[in-house]
Amino acid sequence: MPQTPSYFEYVRNLLLDRSGLVVTPEKIYLLESRLLPLAFQHGFKDIAGLILSLQTQHNESLTVAVVEAMHTHESLFFRDLAPFKLFQEVLLPQLLKRRHADRKIRIWCAACSTGQEPFSLAMILAEEAERLKGLKIEIVATDVSHSILSRASKGVFSQFEVQRGLPVAKLIKHFTQEGEKWRINSDILNMVQFRHVNLLDEHYNLGKFDVVFCRNVLIYFDLEIKAKVMAKISHAMVEDGVLFLGSSESTIGITKDFWPVKAGRGVYKHTDSEASLAEEIA
Numbered sequence: 001m002p003q004t005p006s007y008f009e010y011v012r013n014l015l016l017d018r019s020g021l022v023v024t025p026e027k028i029y030l031l032e033s034r035l036l037p038l039a040f041q042h043g044f045k046d047i048a049g050l051i052l053s054l055q056t057q058h059n060e061s062l063t064v065a066v067v068e069a070m071h072t073h074e075s076l077f078f079r080d081l082a083p084f085k086l087f088q089e090v091l092l093p094q095l096l097k098r099r100h101a102d103r104k105i106r107i108w109c110a111a112c113s114t115g116q117e118p119f120s121l122a123m124i125l126a127e128e129a130e131r132l133k134g135l136k137i138e139i140v141a142t143d144v145s146h147s148i149l150s151r152a153s154k155g156v157f158s159q160f161e162v163q164r165g166l167p168v169a170k171l172i173k174h175f176t177q178e179g180e181k182w183r184i185n186s187d188i189l190n191m192v193q194f195r196h197v198n199l200l201d202e203h204y205n206l207g208k209f210d211v212v213f214c215r216n217v218l219i220y221f222d223l224e225i226k227a228k229v230m231a232k233i234s235h236a237m238v239e240d241g242v243l244f245l246g247s248s249e250s251t252i253g254i255t256k257d258f259w260p261v262k263a264g265r266g267v268y269k270h271t272d273s274e275a276s277l278a279e280e281i282a
């Protein structure tokens with residue numbers, strides 16, 4: 001294992017405090033690969049110089065840049081596919097059956113990164129528009145990173161990004177090519193509201209949701225933070241709601257507010273009763 005650098009403790013505490021990110025000494029290589037380019041960009045000769053400046057100058061925008069550089073923003077359209085199929089084939093028919101036309105259906109993508117997840121849901125909803133006629137649907141997409149939210153809200157993706165998980169038919173239907181980039185069409189873009197939310201915040205103030213996607217973020221938190229975040233997500237969900245976690249994430253040992261759905265890995269019911277929207281796949 002490489003020697004622990006002098007700034008390690010400071011950065012470790014900063015990340016834990018600001019976004020709940022746990023960095024262990026084995027991840028020092030990550031610190032180096034992510035922070036060295038930032039140090040150079042800001043005119044420092046190494047990471048130690050960058051961190052010393054944070055400690056002495058209290059430069060908030062540089063502090064945020066350090067924290068954001070340490071986040072992993074990996075995302076792709078229709079990631080893992082199964083959750084999106086389940087959403088389309090099981091949850092939407094249930095929602096249609098159970099919700100009155102005057103009751104808005106609310107979906108939350110917590111930790112949405114560059115937007116592929118909420119836009120995947122928006123594409124599904126747009127394609128189901130005929131069936132969903134009359135239902136009001138809201139997609140709220142949040143992340144802790146201001147810079148990533150600003151990118152996501154533009155709906156512009158590289159060739160590489162649109163080649164990952166997005167079927168060609170959907171690319172042609174919902175995107176417009178602009179040089180080497182692809183811009184998502186405004187009807188899809190406008191279906192998603194992007195907002196800044198730190199999952200560590202005391203209150204999210206987003207209201208109640210029917211469906212929550214909180215995928216591939218809990219893995220970065222320790223047990224205590226996971227439990228706190230899950231309690232707040234539970235509070236932000238209606239009783240028959242459904243939670244989607246990442247394929248390698250689980251609620252075991254973290255919360256008793258959710259019940260795994262056997263047929264869907266990473267899918268959780270908010271109630272163990274037959275009232276759940278996911279009952280059909282349980």
Ligand SMILES: C[S@@+](CC[C@H](N)C(=O)[O-])C[C@H]1O[C@@H](n2cnc3c(N)ncnc32)[C@H](O)[C@@H]1O
Nearest residue numbers: 019071074075111113144145198199215216217
């Ligand atoms: C790997 S991405 C997951 C993106 C998407 N959910 C998916 O599964 O494809 C993790 C995201 O979590 C965000 N994140 C990290 N800590 C967070 C926190 N405390 N509150 C909200 N978002 C956070 C990061 O900024 C990053 O965009």
